[in-house]
Amino acid sequence: MAGGNTLNYAKVTDFLRGANGKASGVVVKDQLSEDTFSVKAKAIINATGPFSDSIRRLANPTLERRMRPSKGSHILLPLEVFPTEDALLIPKTVDGRVVFAIPWGGRLLVGTTEEEVAPDAEVLVTKADVAYLLQHINQYLEQPVTPNEIVSGFAGLRPLVGSTGDGDTKTLARDDVIEMDPTSGLISIMGGKWTTHRAMAEDTVHCAQQVLGMPQMDSQTRNHILYGGEGFTDDYWKKICREYQVSEGTARHLAAKFGTASGKVLELTIEAPALLRFLWEVARSGRKSSMRFGLRWRLLSRTFLLAGSACSFTRGKIVSRLPHWSVH
Numbered sequence: 001m002a003g004g005n006t007l008n009y010a011k012v013t014d015f016l017r018g019a020n021g022k023a024s025g026v027v028v029k030d031q032l033s034e035d036t037f038s039v040k041a042k043a044i045i046n047a048t049g050p051f052s053d054s055i056r057r058l059a060n061p062t063l064e065r066r067m068r069p070s071k072g073s074h075i076l077l078p079l080e081v082f083p084t085e086d087a088l089l090i091p092k093t094v095d096g097r098v099v100f101a102i103p104w105g106g107r108l109l110v111g112t113t114e115e116e117v118a119p120d121a122e123v124l125v126t127k128a129d130v131a132y133l134l135q136h137i138n139q140y141l142e143q144p145v146t147p148n149e150i151v152s153g154f155a156g157l158r159p160l161v162g163s164t165g166d167g168d169t170k171t172l173a174r175d176d177v178i179e180m181d182p183t184s185g186l187i188s189i190m191g192g193k194w195t196t197h198r199a200m201a202e203d204t205v206h207c208a209q210q211v212l213g214m215p216q217m218d219s220q221t222r223n224h225i226l227y228g229g230e231g232f233t234d235d236y237w238k239k240i241c242r243e244y245q246v247s248e249g250t251a252r253h254l255a256a257k258f259g260t261a262s263g264k265v266l267e268l269t270i271e272a273p274a275l276l277r278f279l280w281e282v283a284r285s286g287r288k289s290s291m292r293f294g295l296r297w298r299l300l301s302r303t304f305l306l307a308g309s310a311c312s313f314t315r316g317k318i319v320s321r322l323p324h325w326s327v328h
């Protein structure tokens with residue numbers, strides 16, 4: 001965090017309008033309490049990834065859609081089916097997609113992208129996705145894998161931006177686009193990639209400064225170390241093992257997800273020992289217990305999938321003890 005305030009489970013449902021018709025704030029609905037409230041703002045930035053169009057068009061219904069969300073599906077297999085530290089890339093399948101298999105978190109991550117879907121589509125790993133992935137990966141395995149061997153799976157939407165008209169999502173650039181809608185005054189940052197998020201943030205803030213008539217300030221994002229990154233080293237997990245007497249697997253998992261903030265997670269386990277057991281299970285099994293082929297699967301974030309599951313598991317037990325939190 002760099003001085004901002006964040007609010008989770010808070011959905012923008014409408015805009016407030018000033019006398020000139022421009023957006024002067026947002027109406028927010030708390031998804032847990034269902035309370036609705038409004039927040040006034042001098043500048044509003046829409047950074048909602050694949051959902052950008054819904055907010056743009058809420059601010060100005062005459063705007064054309066820009067987003068061309070493309071679904072990516074992933075499954076996790078036991079690493080034993082592919083006993084190597086190398087990754088496999090199939091750069092061009094018969095239908096022109098990329099399929100990859102990467103050792104990740106003690107499992108083999110097999111995935112693909114480029115299936116265009118409607119912006120409001122439910123994002124699931126379907127039976128057809130599983131069949132597609134297994135069909136391709138099995139060409140390279142001595143022993144073909146069956147759906148029963150799948151440990152877990154997840155799908156997500158890439159926020160690709162199209163200019164106009166049709167065209168395949170494979171041909172769309174991964175560049176980001178910043179739009180300032182003159183009618184509503186809404187600034188939207190669309191597209192881009194994780195790997196370019198700092199540059200996207202910098203350009204978007206500069207755009208907001210311009211809209212507000214402020215001088216362009218030097219950005220701090222380039223050198224800003226994210227929470228949990230301060231003092232982190234590749235062997236930080238050893239320090240966690242030493243200081244908290246947890247197994248190597250748990251320490252490696254925590255270090256990879258929470259960095260130098262791992263101690264804070266482990267301190268919560270003193271209050272709720274069930275969390276430690278769960279973290280150990282996650283580190284050991286890659287979430288095996290939660291997934292059976294055919295289950296509906298939603299992606300919140302690829303990287304934070306395991307961390308997220310740890311949080312939701314313990315929400316009732318731990319979150320309720322934290323100040324300012326309640327469990328509904």
Ligand SMILES: Cc1cc2nc3c(=O)[nH]c(=O)nc-3n(C[C@H](O)[C@H](O)[C@H](O)COP(=O)(O)OP(=O)(O)OC[C@H]3O[C@@H](n4cnc5c(N)ncnc54)[C@H](O)[C@@H]3O)c2cc1C
Binds near residue numbers: 010013049191192196
């Ligand atoms: C399968 C797949 C593979 C990818 N691979 C790579 C890769 O290898 N490298 C790379 O750099 N990038 C990759 N990406 C892209 C990367 O994940 C995205 O670019 C990045 O997550 C976009 O971040 P974002 O913050 O713009 O959007 P998101 O992470 O999608 O966040 C948007 C947020 O807006 C919120 N939101 C939506 N509507 C509302 C509303 N009405 N009110 C309030 N909040 C709202 C959502 O809840 C969400 O939290 C991949 C994406 C996918 C799906």
